Amino acid sequence: MATEKTSDNVRAVDRALDILMAFTATDYELTAGQLLKRVDLSRPTLYRLLYTLEQSGFLVSSGEPQKFRLGPAVAHLSHVWTSSLDLNEMAKPMLRRLWEKTGETVALFIPQGAYRSCISELPCTQPLSFKRGVGYRERIVLGASGRAILAYLDITPELLKEYAAGTKLDLKKYAEDLQSTRERGYAISNQEIIQGAVSIAAPFFNSGGQVAGSVGIFGPSARLDASQVKEYGELLIVETKLLSEALGLRGK
Known part of the structure; x- marks a missing residue:
């Protein structure tokens, strides 16, 4: 059971990273529909991960239809990486x-x-x-x-x-x-x-x-x-x- 839970957590991290890597310099705002075309996820799983990423500051959203973009947590990591x-x-x-x-x-x-x-x-x-x-x-x-x-x-x-x-x-x-x-x-x-x-x-x-x-x-x-x-x-x-x-x- 513990092994299965660890495996599920790793998959969730992989999927969350896939979502973040779907954004580019030209496509810095994406709707959930656009993200579904770029990542191999079901709609419920995508929304669950979008919510988690937004709660932790890695994504922010606005507008109607709702559009997502990278959030301040990504900027923090970028600053740390650039400084190094x-x-x-x-x-x-x-x-x-x-x-x-x-x-x-x-x-x-x-x-x-x-x-x-x-x-x-x-x-x-x-x-x-x-x-x-x-x-x-x-x-x-x-x-x-x-x-x-x-x-x-x-x-x-x-x-x-x-x-x-x-x-x-x-x-x-x-x-x-x-x-x-x-x-x-x-x-x-x-x-x-x-x-x-x-x-x-x-x-x-x-x-x-x-x-x-x-x-x-x-x-x-x-x-x-x-x-x-x-x-x-x-x-x-x-x-x-x-x-x-x-x-x-x-x-x-």
């Missing part, structure tokens, strides 16, 4: 795999307004290499690691012009480069900041789907030809997708 995140630690496995597969310098960047900063770096061990170091700060409009971020920011032409002030960037061509970055999934720069250096970078995203930074691979043009750039770009897409998922992104 250490981006450097979360990114370590992805950076390490890229470093081992490419043998080139690999770095993690986050946006800071008109700039982007390096917060983690695994330097290349070969004699001919390029590395900037943790703490390195550069204008976000320059280089692949900045362009990989900008391509996914909701930025106005006016703000882009402000970011590019004092550079020799052709903003029309730059906008085309951002579009190419979105189509490929990664940005490329060739001798843009350092003579002889090639960089490839891809963005990663937070749980809300906003771009949170980029991961870049840096090496000399003597080693990084077009086929190598394509191969490394595809590796970046795989690893930044994993990093985005680790940060809570679903379905991008």
Whole structure:
């Protein structure tokens, strides 16, 4: 009897979690009828679990017909989880795999307004290499690691012009480069900041789907030809997708 009761409790928890996971960023309000189409539950069981979740603050409801959305208890858990995140630690496995597969310098960047900063770096061990170091700060409009971020920011032409002030960037061509970055999934720069250096970078995203930074691979043009750039770009897409998922992104 005790085993059966425990099993019933576990099933109830699983079903309650299924209900919570039915909500998305675009479908943040759902009726009971809509929830029935997303979870494999009978109507009485669904209503019983909805009542329990609402009583404990995981759901709130309003309107006619009644619509449910995630409640303050979920926000509390989200705050606790976000506070515990250490981006450097979360990114370590992805950076390490890229470093081992490419043998080139690999770095993690986050946006800071008109700039982007390096917060983690695994330097290349070969004699001919390029590395900037943790703490390195550069204008976000320059280089692949900045362009990989900008391509996914909701930025106005006016703000882009402000970011590019004092550079020799052709903003029309730059906008085309951002579009190419979105189509490929990664940005490329060739001798843009350092003579002889090639960089490839891809963005990663937070749980809300906003771009949170980029991961870049840096090496000399003597080693990084077009086929190598394509191969490394595809590796970046795989690893930044994993990093985005680790940060809570679903379905991008």
